[in-house]
Amino acid sequence: MKKFLAILLAVMMVLSLSATAFADAAPKDGGSKLTFTTGGEAGTYYGFGSVLAQKISDVTSSNVTAITSGGSRANIIALEDGDAELGFSQSDVLSYAYAGTRLFEEDGAVDCFSIVAPLYMEQVQIVTLDPNIKTVADLAGKNVSIGDSGSGVYFNAIDVLGAYGLTEDDIKPTYQGFGDSTEALQDGLIDAAFVVAGAPTTAVTSLAATKDVYLVSLDDEHIAALQEVSPYYAKTVIPADTYGMPEDAVTVAVSAVVIAANSVSDADVYNFLCGVFENLDDLAKAHAKAEELSLEFASSFVGVPYHAGAVQYFADKGIEVPAE
Secondary structure (H helix, E strand, C coil): CHHHHHHHHHHHHHHHHHHHHHCCCCCCCCCCEEEEECCCCCCHHHHHHHHHHHHHHHHCCCEEEEECCCCHHHHHHHHHHCCCCEEEEEHHHHHHHHHCCHHHCCCCCCCCEEEEEEEEEEEEEEEECCCCCCCHHHHCCCEEECCCCCCHHHHHHHHHHHHCCCCHHHCEEECCCHHHHHHHHHCCCCCEEEEEECCCCHHHHHHHCCCCCEECCCCHHHHHHHHHHCCCCEEEEECHHHCCCCCCEEEEEEEEEEEEECCCCHHHHHHHHHHHHCCHHHHHHHCHHHHHCCHHHHCCCCCCCECHHHHHHHHHCCCCCCCC
16 A cells, blocks of 8 residues: 555656646736847848737736847847847857957956847858859858848858858958848849848848849858857758758858846746747747747756746746756
8 A cells, every 4th residue: 555655646746747847837917018129120030029029918917019129239238228128139149248258358248138048040041142152162252241240140250251261351241231131132232141040031031032042051061160169059951942942051050049137027037938938829820930939949048047037937837947
């Protein structure tokens, strides 16, 4: 009898833990108005961020407004200056901020923010209309847009070029955002453009509607060389049908991460995550990126602590994340 009771107790404990891990979470009361800085109108940050903000506002007590911005660095500065409460950032850029390197070398380390969740991978897309540009090495001597000067995209471009032994001086660089870059490609003003965003990206999709678009692939040898210097890049594949290309494109990616000012209430950050991860089916109907979201990936960030509200949400789902 004692043995039976012990087995029954063990089974009940397992069932209890399983129920905790998969239990639905309920929004918190007392939410407030939050500004969510995203990116340019032609990028994934703004399109997907607007969908997330609307859903969170509809189903929780927090009211989130997504606005356009200059991207990752601008979003971090907005949090530091108190002009926003939430923002998107590439994982590499927020790491630069926290360490006070590269984009933040002059300003020094910024630690006014913490992690809400990484949501999806942002692919480094090297877009061209010239089928003869097949490798990064072929960009030598070409007119290439490498992102706004000093942007996260700029440093991604420098990293990728560097893996192939190229520098900024080996190309004819222009410094443009996604929309301007694709317009310049359309008009024949440049030969290729670096676009770092979740694929499919609105600006590239619009270009592919009227032109044959090609993405330049990276080979395994040079990806390995890149990762040795910058381990935050992950190898990824962009399927051919993303932009009607003749073949899949192999490239690297960083993470698209939502961050929050440390001053944001635990309830508001909890509500952000609750509004997203308790409504994935509805979100997927509004934006394809929602199909890529998972609690496993959202709880995987290391190097910068999670916000206390995120720690609480993931704990309620049976997941432990790094805290202060």
